[in-house]
Amino acid sequence: MKDEESGNRLGSYLRARRELISPAQAGIPPGGNRRVPGLRREEVALLAGISPDYYLRLERGRDKNPSPQVLESLARVLRLDDVERTYLLGLTAARPRAPRRKRPEHVPARVHQLLAHLQIPAFVEGRAFDVLASNPMAVALSPRLRPGQNRLRSLFLDPEEQAFHQEWAKAAASFVAALRTTIGDDTDDPRFVELVGELALSSQRFRTLWARHDVRNLDGGTTTVHHPIVGELRLHRDKLPIDDVILVVYYPDKDSDSDEKLELLAAISQTEPADTAHSRPADARPAPANTLTNTGLPAVEPERPRHDVRHPRTASAPGQ
Numbered sequence: 001m002k003d004e005e006s007g008n009r010l011g012s013y014l015r016a017r018r019e020l021i022s023p024a025q026a027g028i029p030p031g032g033n034r035r036v037p038g039l040r041r042e043e044v045a046l047l048a049g050i051s052p053d054y055y056l057r058l059e060r061g062r063d064k065n066p067s068p069q070v071l072e073s074l075a076r077v078l079r080l081d082d083v084e085r086t087y088l089l090g091l092t093a094a095r096p097r098a099p100r101r102k103r104p105e106h107v108p109a110r111v112h113q114l115l116a117h118l119q120i121p122a123f124v125e126g127r128a129f130d131v132l133a134s135n136p137m138a139v140a141l142s143p144r145l146r147p148g149q150n151r152l153r154s155l156f157l158d159p160e161e162q163a164f165h166q167e168w169a170k171a172a173a174s175f176v177a178a179l180r181t182t183i184g185d186d187t188d189d190p191r192f193v194e195l196v197g198e199l200a201l202s203s204q205r206f207r208t209l210w211a212r213h214d215v216r217n218l219d220g221g222t223t224t225v226h227h228p229i230v231g232e233l234r235l236h237r238d239k240l241p242i243d244d245v246i247l248v249v250y251y252p253d254k255d256s257d258s259d260e261k262l263e264l265l266a267a268i269s270q271t272e273p274a275d276t277a278h279s280r281p282a283d284a285r286p287a288p289a290n291t292l293t294n295t296g297l298p299a300v301e302p303e304r305p306r307h308d309v310r311h312p313r314t315a316s317a318p319g320q
Helices: 009-018 041-048 052-059 068-077 082-089 109-117 136-141 151-157 161-163 170-182 190-202 204-212 257-271 274-279
Strands: 122-125 131-134 221-227 233-240 245-251
Touching: 009 041, 009 052, 009 151, 009 245, 041 052, 041 068, 068 082, 068 245, 109 122, 109 131, 122 136, 136 221, 151 170, 151 190, 161 221, 170 190, 170 204, 190 204, 233 257
Parallel strands: none
Antiparallel strands: 122 131, 122 245, 221 233, 233 245
């Protein structure tokens, strides 16, 4: 988090975003001997209607309090969406941050009760994507959803998690952008510093995505995953805020192929530990018929895990 620690978050963000805009996107004729990716500083200044010297001061952190009008112009030139524009407006020094005492993330007792009653994969995550609590179906879906795991760390450092996601690259980008949005002003939070530092040292892909300064809200969506026992699952994901934590649920379309596979996974998880189910070889024989007599489902031939992901390594995300 070197750029955040330097105190020049606005300049770092402007520089990262202008490097992602091509001259063609900005309406600048091609040609010339360009030595930098994206737009030059003077081109951004010209398109935004400000002087090159003033824009240089912004990028170098010499002026940390530009007017909203200037920021709106820069947002237009840099083609920022609503989330990115809001993030840019929040980077100025106009709003002094009141010191606040960090408190441990806590899962309310009623949420533990809710998890126990849900028959679909459900878990609770914290602001840094730490898994704080989960139900048996979540662990049956993925052992990386066990309490104590970190979803972003698994996504970038665990090959099994990378093979789990059909669109791993999209999920990884979404998770990193969501993490930067979540961090906001809390650049000195020890948990964020620790997590970003570990991933930056361990994953080239994370370093590349982090340097882009993408910001995104990681909300609900639909994702496809590859379970090592029941095969491909198409699941919807919803995130529900509860106090200071987030309840995440995964569920399929009713009466779909994924719905039947999830019921099969539930039956398997009730007859053997989740870790055993996940570690069983993909070409192993299915569970004996008498363990599935109450499911009403036909036998499903296990699939081999797919590993068609590009890994150099968390979205997504909203893959995630």
